[in-house]
Amino acid sequence: MHRFVLPESIATGCSAGRFRLHRKESLSSILELTEKRSMIDTHSHIYLPHFRKDLPEVLDRAASAGITDIMMPAIDFGSLQEMDALTHSSIRFHKMAGIHPCDVDGGHKGLGEQLLEMGRSTDIIAIGETGLDYYWSKEYIPAQQESLRRHCEAARQLDKPVILHNRDSTDDLLDIIGEQQDGNLRGIWHCFNGTPKQGRRALDLGLHLGIGGVVTFKNAGVDRVVAEMPLDRLVLETDAPYLAPVPKRGKRNEPSFMIYTAQKLSELFGISLEETDRITTENARRLFRVT
Numbered sequence: 001m002h003r004f005v006l007p008e009s010i011a012t013g014c015s016a017g018r019f020r021l022h023r024k025e026s027l028s029s030i031l032e033l034t035e036k037r038s039m040i041d042t043h044s045h046i047y048l049p050h051f052r053k054d055l056p057e058v059l060d061r062a063a064s065a066g067i068t069d070i071m072m073p074a075i076d077f078g079s080l081q082e083m084d085a086l087t088h089s090s091i092r093f094h095k096m097a098g099i100h101p102c103d104v105d106g107g108h109k110g111l112g113e114q115l116l117e118m119g120r121s122t123d124i125i126a127i128g129e130t131g132l133d134y135y136w137s138k139e140y141i142p143a144q145q146e147s148l149r150r151h152c153e154a155a156r157q158l159d160k161p162v163i164l165h166n167r168d169s170t171d172d173l174l175d176i177i178g179e180q181q182d183g184n185l186r187g188i189w190h191c192f193n194g195t196p197k198q199g200r201r202a203l204d205l206g207l208h209l210g211i212g213g214v215v216t217f218k219n220a221g222v223d224r225v226v227a228e229m230p231l232d233r234l235v236l237e238t239d240a241p242y243l244a245p246v247p248k249r250g251k252r253n254e255p256s257f258m259i260y261t262a263q264k265l266s267e268l269f270g271i272s273l274e275e276t277d278r279i280t281t282e283n284a285r286r287l288f289r290v291t
């Protein structure tokens with residue numbers, strides 16, 4: 001097994017192919033080790049106002065961490081304009097078109113046609129984020145379900161991945177994916193936090209699992225479930241500005257923090273950080289069809 005060698009000052013607990021980073025380990029010294037990485041943040045709302053003040057610095061840190069591509073899920077159709085404003089010399093930005101389930105209120109007429117029209121552009125890499133959020137609203141459950149169906153239909157027709165948000169709604173989400181899956185639907189259950197059974201069902205339905213900061217949270221139990229999932233179906237994400245991984249939990253999340261999530265995955269699978277990055281990047285490239 002190929003192992004990524006950490007300087008002694010950093011590696012504190014190498015056993016059975018696993019290693020941990022010292023709590024005090026600074027991001028900058030991890031970053032030195034990641035200079036030649038090519039990592040994809042598959043879910044980042046970097047275009048939101050949360051980053052308005054220091055966006056150039058945030059993007060420089062992402063580039064230094066080895067992030068080469070940022071996939072940006074839309075919240076509503078207005079998101080696309082915000083996304084267009086982003087540039088960086090060494091990061092590629094990829095747009096998605098969609099309506100977040102928390103923005104669905106039943107008022108989007110002609111949603112399917114609009115998604116198809118926007119999604120046809122080579123600029124749009126995926127459809128989303130869509131999904132279900134029963135925590136946010138019970139009132140709009142039927143509208144959220146209809147919106148999810150329109151997104152899935154558009155993704156299938158356009159042959160692009162669909163990006164799925166899910167909160168307190170897993171079984172309904174997977175039922176609808178099952179109903180929509182005709183062999184042509186692919187996508188990501190973003191911020192995966194299901195049970196092993198739900199995870200396996202999602203995989204059987206052809207989905208990839210997006211692994212974000214929650215996998216680093218103690219007591220969440222997501223780490224144990226993720227460890228049972230096949231590495232070749234996992235992709236890394238931040239969901240920036242939300243859900244920052246430990247040790248940045250509670251802070252504004254940003255793409256460079258994805259390194260901590262990658263670190264956690266490498267511990268869970270007993271492989272090097274380098275290998276984790278390589279495999280998850282390849283998974284994302286295959287799924288989104290980017291080179």
Ligand SMILES: [Zn+2]
Nearest residue numbers: 043073129239
């Ligand atoms: Zn999101």
